[in-house]
Amino acid sequence: MHKRSILLVVGAVALVASLIVGPAATAKSDAASAGTVVIGHDQEPVTLNNLITEGNAYTTSLVTNTVLASASVYNQNAKLVPYLVDAAPKIVKPNPLTVSFKYKASAKWSDGRQLTGNDFRATYNTIMNPNFDITSREGWEDIASIKVNGKAVTVTWKKGKAYAAWDALVATSPYPAHKMAGQNFNDLYRNSIDVASGPFKFVSWQKGTQLVLAKNTAFTAGPKAKVDRVIFRYIPSTPSLFQALQSGEIQVTEPQPQLQIVDIRKNSRFKVQSGPGYFWEHMDIQFGPKGHPALKQAFVRQAIITGINRNQIKQALYVSPGLVGSAKELPVLQSHIFKPFEGNYQPNWKKWSFSQKKVITMLKAKGCTGGPNAPSANNSAVWSCPNVGKLSFRFTTTSGNQLRALTFEIAQKQLKSVGIELIPRFGPAGTVFGQVLPSGDWDIFMFTWLGGPTSSSTSFGLYGCGGDQNYMNYCNKKGSALLQKAQFTPDPAARAKLLNEAEAKYLSQDVMSVPMYVRPGFLINSTSVKGPVLNPTQQGSTWNAQGWTVG
Amino acid sequence: MLTYVVRRLLYSIVVLFAASFIIFFFVSVSNDPLSFLRMQPTASEITIENISERKHLDEPIPVRYLYWVQDMFTNQFGTTTIGDRPILPDLTRVMGHTLQLVIAAELIAILLAIGIGVYSALRQYSAFDYSATTFSFVGLATPVFWLALMLQVLFVNIYLWFDIRIFYTANLSGIDPGTGLSFLLDRAQHLGLPVITLAIASIATYSRFMRASMLEVVNSDYVRTARAKGLHERKVTMRHAFRNALIPLVTIIALNLGALLSGAVVTETVFALDGMGFYYYNQLLLGDPYPVMAWLMVVATLVVVFNLVADIAYGILDPRVRYD
Secondary structure, three states, rough: HHHHHHHHHHHHHHHHHHHHHHHOOOOOOOOOOOEEEEEOOOOOOOOOOOOOHHHHHHHHHHHHHHHHOOOOEOOOOOOOOOOOEEOOEEEEEEOOOOEEEOOOOOEEEOOOOEOOHHHHHHHHHHHOOOOEOOOOOOOOOHEEEEEOOOOOOEEEEEOOOOOOOOHHHHOOOOOHHHHOOOOHHOOOOOOOOOOOOOOOOEEEEEEEEEEEEOOOOOOOOOOOOOOOOOEEEEEOOOOHHHHHHHOOOOOOEEEOOOOOHHHHHOOOOOEEEEEEEEEEEEEEEEOOOOOOHHHHHHHHHHHHHHHHHHHHHHHHHHOOOOOOHHHHOOOOOOOOOOOOOOOOOOOOOOOOOHHHHHHHHHHHHOEOOOOOOOOOOOOOOEEEEOOOOEEEEEEEOOOOHHHHHHHHHHHHHHOOOOOOOOEEEOOHHHHHHHHHHHOOOOEEEEEEEEEOOHHHHHHHHHHOOOOOOOOOOOOHHHHHHHHHHHOOOOOHHHHHHHHHHHHHHHHHOOOOOEEEEEEEEEEEEOOOOOOOOOOOOOOHHHHHHHHHEOO | HHHHHHHHHHHHHHHHHHHHHHHHHHHHHHHHOOHHHHHOOOHHHHHHHHHHHHHOHHHHHHHHHHHHHHHHHHHHOOOOOOOOOOHHHHHHHHHHHHHHHHHHHHHHHHHHHHHHHHHHHHHHHHHHHHHHHHHHHHHHOOOHHHHHHHHHHHHHHHHHHHOOOOOOOOOOOOOOOOHHHHHHHHHHHHHHHHHHHHHHHHHHHHHHHHHHHHHHHHHHHHHHHHOOOOOOHHHHHHHHHHHHHHHHHHHHHHHHHHHHHHHOOOHHHHOOOOOOHHHHHHHHOOOHHHHHHHHHHHHHHHHHHHHHHHHHHHHHHOOOOOOO
């Protein structure tokens, strides 16, 4: 009995183990088949229509940018380069702003039809149709006319409504007029795209698992794709994404900042690229009636920015752990308007260098009392200033974000050392962004603006008096006038001059917000895949996928 | 019995109705489905207004609840807030995948747990019993996410050291899963790690229940009587003790199945397995309340149904239990 029972148990275990492991273990190891690149991404698209709200996501762009090509693409330096057009679009007339461009003679749809200016016009008509859930109509709604002559297009904006980011607007991927006709655009390309204008075409989408693109053999507007297939695999857990990369289940990925990147950097089987992108972390300060009265005083805001060692925070988060290659890759952000890698970037906030002694001197000079006489990590005294009370502020941000929590902890300790208190008010993203931020019922709010190469031209919305996204209720009339003027200045150099003037003279002096750092982006690829190059824009890692090779 | 089942079903309708309101109320107040759109500097106001109007987001919660109930019955759980995608096809797809995972994991768990539990009880305080007890407690105390990640690390390293792919670490199928046997093999390699993860947790629980139940039964009077009659020990164990010891385990398994079929959120998310739990996690990230509500309603229904199944099974297995 005894032996028989043992045998029974062992037999059952062996049976189960052989059922699972037996057939599986006999399988050969499988690198992806030749000519196939597998990209792992943490988020799956909801739809393949990237003009409507549910498709307005980076993960959708990664797929659609290669299928529905843009007139121009942002390269690795965030510069627009012609792709489906013969040459860069040109300003024909500054007022009313008139722009012309011409699609290449070789630009055509995969079903054989020519890609023409009618496709651009149909795209415009679709975007302006109020029945469709288009994410943004900015710039499009000020277009006065579109003239089409075959492949040539001339776009004219309304007088006085020169759209600053006109070059990005006309670079938009044209949607096929012959496919959109009579269709409900909200339902178009929900699950598949039946035509392509780019180097790849859609093949299949196994929801929850993978999306497959194949080389578009009919593509003639540029170099044909070198790989046969690009497959997107969706793995939301970042540690799992790294395991899949290690085991060869995926070959390319753009992970969130994680410590595993440090190990991958040391592994010769992988190439890691990192660099600043267009997403910038910052601490906004509330000027409205629900904010702390002390924050309406410029000297208090100046004391806060002087008391935070932004360089140390950036070092602690990204440089010391080895996430980015070097400190130079990720400088302290000294502008809310331009990013450090942009040509028009000026370090307008550099004047606020870290000095704890200076904070104490500033506050004492304004008659504040009760604070420490010298900076000390053990300090618990908090300053009180005339008519505005104690310098104790609610600090709001999203919960569950380790990097933000760490940023807060460091800033809190730094400010505590000089007698300024930060009280955490963390909450779920849906609540803090959906309810708290628009309500204005906060003192300091840390979050990330998700921008792009055209973000600078829309700075008025963020920092102008009454700007749509100016949740700080900040208003400097002179600065705001310059930002508004910039919004309608199509010449990039003239626009940059206005924006930098507004920031250097007014915004940075007012310290309405503390710029922290630009979030770095990461691109990791197996060395068997040649060609992926990190792109800081929403164009994403697939911007040059047609040039990738697998060896 | 029939009267009892009908009465329980009628109670269940009331329970589900109450659950539906609680689900709708709490999910609705916890999140603004358009918040991510409002956060975009260039978002179109017309679009926001259109969606609000279409989905009645500007109406009071009780009115929205009635629209939602109507949608649930007449339009198969309705559509998503943004994009108006039908919810049911996605739910049906992921439910099928979860079924595959849960059936495989539970079969393995039940087989092993019963073996371990029975043997531990029959050889109480033996080395095997102590080892099984230790492993059960370790299994119960191990966080699922950690176990899942460790299994991934282990099998990735086996792949790197020996160049043998036993299991994949993510997703439900390979890039080219093939058909027939090749498809089955591919599916087994993808389901392997999540199945092991789920099975370990279930084995730990079931084996403890099985051991305790078996210990209670083997020391009971009727088993002693069976032995006194001169029955063979194997017959005493298998026919008299084992069958009666299974009763509490059946209840536990039935209740556990209800929870597992709603998706092992952590396991499915770590292994990117397109099941109910993974679906729930993704919909939470997207911030769309309607798929979340649909998922919660399915879960509530499963829990109610499997509670009923457990009660009925108990009655069938234990002749002492009678339903009035």
